[in-house]
Amino acid sequence: MRARSLSFRLFTTSIVWVFMALTVVGVLLTLMFQHHIEEHFDAFLYDHLEENIAAAIIDNTGELYLTWVPADRRFSEPYSGWYWQINQNNKLIATSESLVDGRLEFTQPDVDAGAQVQKVFGPHKEKLRIVVQQVIVPGSDFTYSFLVAGTVAGINRDVRNFTTKLVITLMLLGAGLISAVFMQIRIGLKPLRQMKTALKDIRSGTQKRLPEDFPAEVLPIVRELNTMMGHSEALLERARTQVGDLAHALKNPMTVIRNEAHEIEGERGKLLAEKTEAMASYIERYLSRARAAGSANVIGASVDVQAIVKDISFLMVHTYQDDDINIRLRQLDGLYFKGDAQDLEEMIGNLLDNACKWANSEVIVYGETRNSRIVLCIEDDGPGIPRHQRENVLKRGQRLDETVPGSGLGLGIVSDIAALYHGSLILQQSSTGGLLARLELPAAE
Amino acid sequence: MKILVVEDDLQVSRQIETALRNSGYVVESACDGEEGLYQGESGSFDAAILDLGLPKIDGIKVLHQWRSTGQNMPVLILTARDTWREKVNGLRAGADDYVAKPFQVEELLARVEALIRRATGHASPVLVCGPVMFDTTSNRVTCNETVVDLTALELGMLSYLMHHQGEVISKSELTEHIYDQDFDRDSNVIEVLVNRLRNKLGAGLIKTHRGLGYQLVCDEN
Numbered sequence: 001m002r003a004r005s006l007s008f009r010l011f012t013t014s015i016v017w018v019f020m021a022l023t024v025v026g027v028l029l030t031l032m033f034q035h036h037i038e039e040h041f042d043a044f045l046y047d048h049l050e051e052n053i054a055a056a057i058i059d060n061t062g063e064l065y066l067t068w069v070p071a072d073r074r075f076s077e078p079y080s081g082w083y084w085q086i087n088q089n090n091k092l093i094a095t096s097e098s099l100v101d102g103r104l105e106f107t108q109p110d111v112d113a114g115a116q117v118q119k120v121f122g123p124h125k126e127k128l129r130i131v132v133q134q135v136i137v138p139g140s141d142f143t144y145s146f147l148v149a150g151t152v153a154g155i156n157r158d159v160r161n162f163t164t165k166l167v168i169t170l171m172l173l174g175a176g177l178i179s180a181v182f183m184q185i186r187i188g189l190k191p192l193r194q195m196k197t198a199l200k201d202i203r204s205g206t207q208k209r210l211p212e213d214f215p216a217e218v219l220p221i222v223r224e225l226n227t228m229m230g231h232s233e234a235l236l237e238r239a240r241t242q243v244g245d246l247a248h249a250l251k252n253p254m255t256v257i258r259n260e261a262h263e264i265e266g267e268r269g270k271l272l273a274e275k276t277e278a279m280a281s282y283i284e285r286y287l288s289r290a291r292a293a294g295s296a297n298v299i300g301a302s303v304d305v306q307a308i309v310k311d312i313s314f315l316m317v318h319t320y321q322d323d324d325i326n327i328r329l330r331q332l333d334g335l336y337f338k339g340d341a342q343d344l345e346e347m348i349g350n351l352l353d354n355a356c357k358w359a360n361s362e363v364i365v366y367g368e369t370r371n372s373r374i375v376l377c378i379e380d381d382g383p384g385i386p387r388h389q390r391e392n393v394l395k396r397g398q399r400l401d402e403t404v405p406g407s408g409l410g411l412g413i414v415s416d417i418a419a420l421y422h423g424s425l426i427l428q429q430s431s432t433g434g435l436l437a438r439l440e441l442p443a444a445e
Numbered sequence: 446m447k448i449l450v451v452e453d454d455l456q457v458s459r460q461i462e463t464a465l466r467n468s469g470y471v472v473e474s475a476c477d478g479e480e481g482l483y484q485g486e487s488g489s490f491d492a493a494i495l496d497l498g499l500p501k502i503d504g505i506k507v508l509h510q511w512r513s514t515g516q517n518m519p520v521l522i523l524t525a526r527d528t529w530r531e532k533v534n535g536l537r538a539g540a541d542d543y544v545a546k547p548f549q550v551e552e553l554l555a556r557v558e559a560l561i562r563r564a565t566g567h568a569s570p571v572l573v574c575g576p577v578m579f580d581t582t583s584n585r586v587t588c589n590e591t592v593v594d595l596t597a598l599e600l601g602m603l604s605y606l607m608h609h610q611g612e613v614i615s616k617s618e619l620t621e622h623i624y625d626q627d628f629d630r631d632s633n634v635i636e637v638l639v640n641r642l643r644n645k646l647g648a649g650l651i652k653t654h655r656g657l658g659y660q661l662v663c664d665e666n
Contacts, residue, residue, distance in 0.1 A: 244526040248498050251525040252454040254547035259460045262549065280547050291528070311533045318536055319543075322559060342528060349529035 006192070007185050014181040022170045022177075029166055034159050038129075041155055042117055045131040048072070048148040049115060052084055056146070058139035064093055074098065079123055081151030088142050099123065104149060106132055111143055120149070127152045191218045202229070203302050203444065236293050240342075243290045247283075254280055288413045292420055293340035302444030303344050305335035305374060309365055312348050316363075320356045327356070330366040335374055336444035343417050344441075350410030351378045351437050358382030359434065369443045373423075376439045381432035390427040414439065446561060446604055447471040447622045449493040451481030451507065452523065453500055457546075461494060464550040465557070469584055469600045471623055478502025485511045485518075489621055491605075492561050494553070496523045497535060505538050512539035519560040523548070558582060565608040572607040574663040577646050579607045588646050595645065598623060602638050606651065606661045615658035 002008060048070050055066040064086065069075070074082035075096040085104050086093040092103050102123040109116040111134040122128045132147040191214050201207035209229065210222045254276065261272035306329070313327045337344050355363045359380035367376040385393060394415040414437075415425040423441040430436035448470045452458040455476065462472045473488065475481035478499040485493055485507070493511075497504035508520060519542075522535040527545040535543055541560050544553055558581050562570060572579045576589045584600060586593045595603065601623040606614065616635050639651055639659060652660045 244528075247527070248525040251546035252457050256454075256456045256460060258547050259464075259550050262551075276547075312529055315529065315533050315536055318541070321563075342530060345529040345533075349532075 007189055010185045010189075011182065014185075015178060018174055018177045018181070022174050026163075026166055026170050030159065030163050033162050034155070037155055037158055041129060041150060041152075042131060045129070045148045045150055046115055048084060049131050049133060049146055052086070052146050052148065053133070053135050053137075056086070056135075056137050056144070058137055062140065064088070064137055064140065064144060066094060069096070081122060081126060081128070081153065083122070083128075083149045085145075085147050085149070087145040087147075089145075093144065104128070104130065104147065106130060106145075106147060108132075108145055109134055111136070119152075122149065122151065129155075191215050195222065236340075240291055243287055247287050250283055254283070285413055285416075288346060289416050292343050292346065292417045301340070302336040302338060303341045305337050305344065305348075305367060305376065306332040308341065308344055308348055309352075309376075312345065312352050313365070315349075316352050316356045319353075323356070323359075324361065325356050325359050325363060326361060327352070327363045327365065330364065332365065332367055335367050335369060335376070337374055338442045338444040339421050343421075347414045347417050347439060347441075348376070348378075350414045351439065354410045355380040355382075355435065355437070362432075372443045374439075374441045374443045376441070378437045378439070379430040379432070380434040381430070382434040384429055384434045385427060387429075393427065394425060411437070446491040446601065446608070447473065447489070448557065449481070449485055449488065449490045449518075450474040451476075451478070451485070451493065451499065451504070452496040453477055453498070454496075457496075460550055461553065464554055468554055468558075469597050469604060470557075471601065471625055473625070478504065478507050482507045482510055485516055486514055489618075490518045491608075491622060492519045492521065492557055492564070494521050494523065494557065495540070496525075497531060498525055505534060508535070508538045508540060519564040521553075521556055521560055555582065561608060567608065572610075574607060574610055574661055575647075575650065577603075577607075577650060579603060586646075593645050595642075598638055599641055599645070602635075603642060603646075606659070610661050610663055613654050613658050613660045618658070 051070055052066065055068050056064055057067055058064055066086075070084065072082070074080045075084060075098050077098055078100050080098045082096070083099045083104060084096045085099065086095075087108075089108075095103065100123070104120055104122065106118055106120050109132060113134070115131050115133040118130050118132060120128050120130055128149040129152050130147050130149040132145055134143045135146055136143050195210065195214065195218065198207060198210045202210070209226050212219065212222060212226070214222045258273070258276045258280065261269055261276050263269070264272060309329055309332055313329065316325070316327060352363065352365070355378050359382045362381050364379045365377070366379075367374060369375075393411050411425065411427070418425050418439060418441060421441055423439065426438040426440070428436040428438060446469070448465055450458055450461050450465070450472060452461065452474070453476050458474055458476065462474055465472045473484060473490075475484050479501040481495065481499065482502055495504050495508060499507065502510075504522060508522070511520070520540045522532075522540045522543045523546060524531050524535065524543055525546045532543050532545075541564070542556050544556055558570070562568075562572075562581055570581045572581060578587045578590075580586075581604070584604075586595055586600070586603065602619060605619065605622050619635055639653075643651055649662060652662045654660060
C-alpha cells in the first residue's frame with residue numbers, strides 16, 4: 001500500500017476512527033460499570049445503617065444503646081475494612097468490634113441532609129467508603145451520627161478486572177473492524193484495480209477498449225476514456241483511409257503518365273519523365289507524412305519492436321534475394337515502442353530498405369532501452385554518406401538525388417515521423433565504413 | 446511464357462500487357478478480383494501480376510484463395526497504398542515479390558523475369574543449354590556465340606523449354622504457355638515451331654518423345 005494511494009488514505013482514516021470510537025466506548029463502559037458497582041455498594045451500606053438506627057434506643061439514664069448489632073461477620077473481624085460507628089458530636093458512643101479501639105474521622109453532615117456518602121481513611125490508612133446520617137433518636141434531645149463503612153478495595157478490584165476484560169474484548173473487536181475495513185477497501189476499490197489492468201491490456205495491445213461493466217461511480221470516467229480513444233482512433237483511421245484512397249487514386253494515373261513519358265523520345269520526353277519522377281517523390285513523402293499517427297494515440301499503445309523488425313526483414317530478404325544480403329538481428333528482445341505500430345513500420349521499413357539497397361553483403365540491426373527511450377541502430381557495409389551530406393539527406397523538401405546513397409526520400413520520412421514522437425534520426429559512419437542510422441524513440445513501460 | 450495480369454485500372458493494365466507482349470510473353474488479363482480468381486484457378490500460368498486494390502474481391506483474398514487451391518505460380522503484387530504492413534501481408538499470403546505504384550514497366554518486367562527464373566530453379570539470368578545461351582533480361586539468343594534471330598513465337602517456345610530444361614513437355618502444355626486462349630489447339634503449328642528451332646539451333650537440341658512431348662537436351666557433345 002503506497003502512501004499516496006486511496007487505499008492508504010481510507011485505511012489510515014479508518015484506523016483513526018476505529019481507535020477513537022473504541023477508546024470512547026471503553027472509557028464510558030468502565031465509568032458506567034464503576035458507577036453501578038458503587039451504587040450497589042452504597043445500598044448495602046445503607047441497609048446496615050438503617051438496621052443500626054432501628055436498633056438504637058435511649059435507656060432510662062438517657063444513654064443510647066443498641067438492642068442488637070449487625071450479624072455480618074465482617075463487622076466482628078478486627079480491621080476487616082467493614083465498620084460501623086455511632087457518635088454524638090465528637091463523642092464516640094459505640095463502634096463495631098472490627099474497629100477494635102480505633103475511630104473513624106468524618107465530616108458531620110447536616111441533620112436534614114439525610115444519608116450521605118463520604119470517602120475516608122480507615123485505621124490502616126485504607127480507603128473506605130462510608131454512609132453517614134444525623135439522626136435524632138426518640139427519647140433524646142441530642143442528634144447522633146450513625147455511620148457504616150466498607151473498604152473500596154473490592155470495588156477497585158472488580159473495576160480493574162472488568163477493565164482488563166473490556167480492553168481485551170475491545171482490542172479483538174478493533175482487530176476485527178480493521179480487517180473488515182481492509183476487506184471493504186479491497187472490495188470497494190477493486191474496480192479501480194480492474195481499470196488499471198484494463199489500461200495495461202490496452203497498452204500492450206491485447207484489448208482495444210475498457211470493458212463497460214464498471215460500477216456507476218467509475219463508469220462515466222471509463223466511458224469518457226473509451227470515447228476519447230475511439231475518437232482519436234476514428235480520426236486516425238479516417239485520415240489513413242483518405243490518404244490511402246488518395247494514394248490509390250493518384251498512383252494509377254501516375255503510373256500511366258510515367259510510362260507514357262518514357263515512351264516519348266527526345267528532350268520533351270526527358271523533361272516529362274523528370275517532372276513525373278519528382279511528382280511521384282513528393283507525393284510519396286507527403287502521403288507518408290499524412291499517414292503518420294504521431295502522438296495522436298491517447299493511451300500510447302506499446303509496440304513490440306522485434307516483431308516488426310522481423311516482419312520487415314522477411315520482406316527485405318525477399319526483395320533483395322538476388323543481392324545476397326545477410327540481415328542480422330541482435331539484442332532486440334524486450335524493446336517496446338510507445339506509439340503507433342504503422343508509424344514504426346514506416347520508419348523501420350524505410351531504414352532497412354535503404355540499408356539493404358546500399359549494403360554490400362550485410363545489414364545489422366540492434367537496439368537497447370535507455371532512460372525510457374529506445375535506441376535502434378541499423379548498420380550497413382555499403383559506401384555510407386559523406387559527413388557534409390548527412391544533414392541534407394534528412395532535410396525537409398530536399399531535392400532528391402538518386403545517385404547518392406541514403407538520399408532516397410526514405411530517410412527524410414523517417415526523420416519526419418521520429419520528430420512527431422520527439423525522437424530523432426542520426427546518421428553516422430558504421431564500423432565497416434557504411435551508414436549507421438541511429439533512431440531514438442520513446443519506449444513503452 | 447504465360448502471364449496473368451489482374452489490374453482494375455484499364456490503362457495501367459494495357460501498359461503492362463503491351464510491355465509483356467513486346468517481351469515475348471503471352472498475356473491474359475482480368476479487371477476485378479472475381480475474374481482474376483477464376484482465371485488464376487482455371488488456367489496454367491508461369492506467373493501472375495496481381496493488384497491488391499481490386500473491386501469485388503481484394504487482391505490478398507484472391508492470393509489466399511489461389512494458394513489454398515494449390516496454385517503455386519509465382520505472384521508479383523502491385524500496391525498503391527504501399528504501407529509496409531500491406532507488403533508484409535502480401536508476402537505472408539504467398540506473394541513472391543511486390544512492386545509499388547507508380548512503377549516503370551521496365552522494372553516490372555525485370556521483376557517478373559526474375560520471378561519466373563527463380564521459380565524454375567535458375568539463379569543466373571542467362572540460361573545455357575549446350576551451345577545455346579538465352580539472356581532472359583534482353584531476350585537475346587546465341588548459338589556457339591553467334592546471335593540467332595528468332596520470331597516472337599520461336600522465342601516464346603525456346604524460353605519455355607530453356608526454363609524447363611530436362612523436363613519432357615507435352616504439346617498441349619507448350620500450346621498453353623506460348624499461345625493465347627483462343628488458339629486452335631488442333632493445328633500442327635507446334636511441330637512447325639520445333640522444326641524451325643532445330644534448324645536454327647541444331648537438330649540435336651530438342652528431342653521428341655513420341656506420344657509424350659519434347660525435351661531440351663543439353664549434353665555438351
